[in-house]
Amino acid sequence: MKKTIIGCLVIFALLTPLAAAKATEDMSRVIVVFKDKPKAEDFAFIEKCGGKVKRHLKLINAGVIEIPAKAIEKLKKNPRVKYVEPDIRVHAFQEVVPWGVDRIDADVVWTFGNKGVGVNVCVIDTGIDYTHPDLDDNYKGGYDFVNDDLDPLDDNGHGTHCAGIIAAENNTEGVVGVAPGVNLYAVKVLNRFGSGWLSDIVAGIEWAVDNNMDVISMSLGTSTYSSALEEACNAAYEAGLVLVAAAGNEGDGDPSTTEISYPAAFDSVIAVGATDEYDNVADFSNTGEYLELAAPGVNILSTMPTYRVWLNIAYGVSEDYAELSGTSMACPHVAGVAALIIAANPGISNVEVRQILQQTADDVNGDGWDSAYGYGLVDADEAAGRDTLPPTISDLTPADGAYVNSSNVTISAKISDVSGINESSIVMLFDGDSVIPDFNSTTGVVSYYAELLSDDLYSVYLEVSDTVGNTANASWNFTVDTNPPTAVTNVT
Incomplete structure (x- = not known):
């Protein structure tokens, strides 16, 4: 009843041959989904059938159990049970042995002040090296469903690489991710060999819903359909999350298949295929009717754990940073862009995020949706390149708190903005009265000449907007004092 890969076989190898054979023959691991919220008597029935509850999956009213194979049919006939299905092994999409941020123009979005700050992104994978200098500041927590603890430290490397593509910090060292300001969370559901139970994936999705994630990135999968996994994804989507997943690396090079x-x-999930630096679909990338978007996925440089893990040992992948290829690397590019869209549009729904991703994608083939690229190559600038930065006001003259010994004063400030200044928006109040200043669009200096001022304290207020509506203001004071100091005489 179990679909396994190497990781599972290694675990069985630790048993004696007889014990391993008996365990495989007698017990099966299944997901039992009930018609409504399970009750104590439901689990009592499972125990009566010789089963043991391994985990509760509240998101889909289910439990993960180990039960004698011969008792499964009895379990299915229980009127309280909706369905029973095998808890299969799911795996990280293997790198096709071992560029992307620039190609999708994520760096252009940063110039508008949008780096995804405040958006919660969850990487469901092998964990994350949260001590990595390019990830440590953005990492906010997570959970390890492999070992059932609060320490989702990566012992494979796959999850750390995917996390770096999304969220590597813009800190002048190493690499930088698509959305280097997000809150990064790790949910470890795959073991050191990149293998994990499907039920742990469901539990990871449930964790993401319960912990207010905005985006889920899943560079993993299986060719076996699961109703439980689909229900979990649908529930998360209905809860408002954006779900992104790798399309898979079993492609045959023929987009018609x-x-x-x-x-x-x-x-409910955005399927992402992989492209190379020439925008060609990667030979390994899955294609077909469910493909939604494409993203860079060949020779992508990203973070790796700063300690030895399975990918270093088994494949000779470098520590700290490495280039890897796969739809696993394409998926987090889209997850990062989704985070940028959310940051640029507070309150936006996940349905709207998905529409923006589709409508702004670079239609490489020029024919609309197709089975090779989906709606096209994800484009961060088109999707989220909206200026959210207010203009900068600097070089206040006279300086705040300054004393001026002249009755004629030039009041000025320098203003700048990446989108340009809307000259008609400039407002200046001098001592509470509206005045019309001059503006030099070349230098960015706004100025007003005030004359015949009496000795007194004066206030200045300046407000300015850029061409997309962001506004900034500044207030400062100065004192006119034209009387020279009085000489002190008769000092004794």
């Missing part, structure tokens, strides 16, 4: 992978193939 469909290679299925789940969760990417579910309607």
Whole structure:
């Protein structure tokens, strides 16, 4: 009843041959989904059938159990049970042995002040090296469903690489991710070999819903359909989350054929294929009717754990930073852009985020949606390149608190903005009265000449907007004092 890969086989190898054979023959790991919220008597029934509850999946009214294979049919006949399905092994999409931010213009979005700050992004994978100098400041927490603890430290490397593509910090060292200001969370559901139980994926999605995530990135999958996994993805989507998944690496180079992978193939999930630096679809990338977007996925440089992990040992991948290829690397590019869209549009729904991603994608083939690129190559600038930075006001003259020994004063400030200044928006109040200043668009200096001022304290207020509506203001005071100091005489 179990679908396993190497990681599972290694675990079984630790048992004696007889014990391993008996465990495989007698017990099966399944997901039992009930018609409504399970009750104590439901789990009592499971125990009566010889089963043991391994985990509760509240998001889909289910439990993960180990039960004698011969008792499964009895379990299915229980009128309280909606369905029973095998808890299969799901794996990280293997790198096709071992550029992207610039190609999708994420760096252009940063110039508008948008780096994804405040958006919660969850990487469901092998964990994250949260001690990495390019990830440590953005990392905010997570959970390890492999070991059932609060320490989702990566022992494979796959999750750390994906996390770096999304959220590596813009800190002058190493690499920088698509959205270097997000809140980064790790949910470890895959072990050191990149293998994990499907039920742990469901639990990870449930954790993301319960912990107010905005975006889920899943560079993992299976070719086996699961109702439980689809229900979990649908529930998360209905809860408002953006779900992004790698399309898979079983492509045959023919976009007219469909290679299925789940969760990417579910309607509630954005399926992402991989392209190279020439915008060609990667030979390994899955294609087909469920593909939604494409993103860079060949020779992508990103973070790796700063300690030895499985990818270093088994494949010779470098520590700290490495280039890897796969739809696993394409998926986090889209997850990062989704975060930038959310940051640029507070309160936006996940449905609207998805529409923006589709409508702004670079239609490489020029024919609208197709099975090779989906709606096209994700474009961060088009999707989220909206200026959210207010203009900068600097070089206040006279300086705040200054004393001026002249009755004629030039009041000025320098203003700048990446989108340009809307000259008609400039407002200046001098001592509470509206005045019309001059503006030099070349130098960015706004100025007003005040004359015949009496000795007194004066206030200045300046307000300015850029061409997209962002506004800034500044207030300062200065004192006119034209009387020379009085000489002190008769000092004794």
